[in-house]
Structures are given as structure tokens and as C-alpha cells.
Amino acid sequence: MTEHMSAKQYQAAIAKPKLGNKYKAQRTLLDGICFDSKAEAAYYASLKLRQRAGEVEHVEMQRSYALTINGVLVCTYRADFVFWDVTMKRRRVIDVKGVVTPVFRIKQKLMKACHGLEVEVVK
16 A cells, blocks of 8 residues: 655655754844844944934945955955944944854954954944
8 A cells, every 4th residue: 555645745744944044143124124133233223323313424234345365355244334433533344243253253354454444243
């Protein structure tokens, strides 16, 4: 005696379970923008308030930087936020992180070496 299964049942049986984010971050929608985590969305909200208060200017999100050494592109780094801090009188590069990985540490050092910019981590 043989058992039969429909194509739909077969697909359900072999389907891999949906994996979530490796670091348990939840994508969050705010002002029509999809952020990689709740923490990133919260930082954006606070940055908007600071911008309205005139404390920060020229806010950029997801700005990419080429990390080039001796004319060779090593990798790229995408900052969560880049802005001019009026009170500190300097450009700030912010990365919202729950977990600081070894790859991020390398990119952080490359940003300092290639662009002279310190990447600040906000948890």
C-alpha cells in the first residue's frame, strides 16, 4: 500500500523554516522608512527632534563610503546616519548596533584610516 501526498503537502513538508534576523532585530517602519531595527528607528526619531531644534543639520541616512587603500577598493561601509552636529561643530558618523562584530570593527578602523572619520556606535 502506498501513501499519496499532494504537491502542496510535499512543498510544505520540504520547506525550510523562515529564519529571523541573526541578532533578533525587528524591522521597523517609521515615517514611511523601513529601519533595520527598533533602535535605529528610535535614533532617527531623536535625530529628527534635534534637527527641528537646530542642534543638527544635513542629516543623511544609509550613506555609503568606499574604503580604498593604495587605489584598491577593499570594501564599502554604509553608515546608518551622517550629520553635522551644530553644538559640537563637527560631522558625526553614527552606526546603531546591538552587536559589534569583528567585521564592523575592521570597517570602523578603515573609515578612520581612509576618510579620517570616527564611526560612533550607538546601542
